[in-house]
Amino acid sequence: MTSRETNSPSPLRRGACLRWLLALVLSLGLTSTVRNLLAREQPPKPFEFSLTRMGTFFRITLYAANQTEASKPAMAAFERVEQLEDLLSAHRQDSEVVRLSRAAVLVPRPVSQDLFYVLDKSLQISRLSGGAFDVTIGPLVDLWREARRTKRLPRTTEIAKAKAAVDYRNIELDSQGRTVLLRRKDMKLDLGAIAKGYAADQALDLLKSCGIQSALIDAGGDITLGAAPPGKAGWKIAIDDPSPQGKEAPCTLVLHDVAIATSGDARQAVEVNGLRYSHIIDPANGMGLQDSGSATVIAPDGITADALATALSVLPVPEGLRLVESIEGAAAYIVRRTGGEWRHFSSRRFPQECNDIRKRGN
Numbered sequence: 001m002t003s004r005e006t007n008s009p010s011p012l013r014r015g016a017c018l019r020w021l022l023a024l025v026l027s028l029g030l031t032s033t034v035r036n037l038l039a040r041e042q043p044p045k046p047f048e049f050s051l052t053r054m055g056t057f058f059r060i061t062l063y064a065a066n067q068t069e070a071s072k073p074a075m076a077a078f079e080r081v082e083q084l085e086d087l088l089s090a091h092r093q094d095s096e097v098v099r100l101s102r103a104a105v106l107v108p109r110p111v112s113q114d115l116f117y118v119l120d121k122s123l124q125i126s127r128l129s130g131g132a133f134d135v136t137i138g139p140l141v142d143l144w145r146e147a148r149r150t151k152r153l154p155r156t157t158e159i160a161k162a163k164a165a166v167d168y169r170n171i172e173l174d175s176q177g178r179t180v181l182l183r184r185k186d187m188k189l190d191l192g193a194i195a196k197g198y199a200a201d202q203a204l205d206l207l208k209s210c211g212i213q214s215a216l217i218d219a220g221g222d223i224t225l226g227a228a229p230p231g232k233a234g235w236k237i238a239i240d241d242p243s244p245q246g247k248e249a250p251c252t253l254v255l256h257d258v259a260i261a262t263s264g265d266a267r268q269a270v271e272v273n274g275l276r277y278s279h280i281i282d283p284a285n286g287m288g289l290q291d292s293g294s295a296t297v298i299a300p301d302g303i304t305a306d307a308l309a310t311a312l313s314v315l316p317v318p319e320g321l322r323l324v325e326s327i328e329g330a331a332a333y334i335v336r337r338t339g340g341e342w343r344h345f346s347s348r349r350f351p352q353e354c355n356d357i358r359k360r361g362n
């Protein structure tokens with residue numbers, strides 16, 4: 001699976017930066033341009049921006065000659081993320097994806113390029129993962145979000161009813177008309193496991209179209225990286241590892257021009273009767289995952305890394321590693337606690353550093 005399918009061009013057409021910048025430059029006045037010309041010969045410096053987007057901290061770090069040359073592209077990137085949140089959020093009742101769940105039952109509905117692209121990619125990962133990743137998961141997400149609020153497990157009858165509405169094969173895409181049809185009226189789409197990675201891709205694409213090459217986008221743990229910072233081998237990324245060994249000796253990788261995403265239950269889970277249930281749900285049984293751990297995926301783009309990290313959280317380790325090995329440019333590092341024991345697994349292409357630290361530590 002290539003990182004970006006040729007038949008579904010990235011919705012960000014060329015010249016997007018100019019449109020965004022023009023809007024920004026007109027609003028901020030032209031004076032700064034003169035200042036920029038004077039500052040041009042300075043070596044690029046790092047600038048950091050963060051805003052709350054998609055219910056999490058979106059952080060942008062980029063290298064530019066000066067504050068003005070840094071903030072305009074950064075603000076344009078945040079605008080792009082805001083635009084995607086309006087389309088892809090399950091939390092906004094007027095978002096395109098929420099309206100689609102209501103309107104596309106048995107009737108094909110035209111959708112935006114962004115939503116079509118994300119659904120097309122979602123179905124690819126669903127097929128590759130045998131349904132472990134499934135964006136029709138919405139009815140079960142609602143049940144487990146309620147469980148996190150009330151600290152009460154959903155009843156088995158509630159889970160059975162919600163689970164019946166979950167099946168990615170009930171989404172019908174037509175690339176000719178760019179339409180989506182849902183085969184059941186009780187379906188609810190939830191893009192929580194893939195849209196942050198996509199938004200991080202789009203933000204990075206926009207910075208590049210503004211001439212910014214060295215940049216890091218961190219969308220709540222879904223990270224996309226541009227070129228290495230000037231004069232450095234890459235960006236230092238600490239791998240999220242919830243095991244005691246991971247806490248004692250964290251593994252740090254130096255990466256550039258890739259995406260890296262981690263899924264796990266560290267931040268969102270509910271404990272009932274001494275058992276932890278993750279916000280990641282196994283569509284096969286409708287239950288929040290119970291064996292703790294994390295799955296970190298390196299991939300050519302954020303949308304793939306984000307979705308695969310969730311799929312690998314659900315799949316048994318051997319199947320997850322086989323899935324990642326079958327995808328060009330993808331690699332994975334899985335931390336799993338079954339019973340009382342923590343274990344670490346990595347796919348062949350995952351950088352050796354993490355295994356070396358574990359070997360020294362174990």
Ligand code: FAD
Nearest residue numbers: 054055088089091132133134192193195196263280281310
């Ligand atoms: P991931 O593993 O990447 O995703 C887990 C999320 O995916 C779950 O929360 C659930 O939504 C869904 N999921 C669970 N199991 C599966 C499965 N088997 N297959 C596919 N998907 C599954 N949070 C807020 O609190 N407020 C907001 O307003 C808000 N807005 C958001 C808007 C957008 C566009 C997005 C993408 C997310 C938003 N979120 C918001 C966060 C969202 O609710 C999730 O908590 C977050 O996306 C989980 O990301 P993760 O990397 O932790 O886990």
Ligand code: MG
Nearest residue numbers: 193263306310
């Ligand atoms: Mg994810």
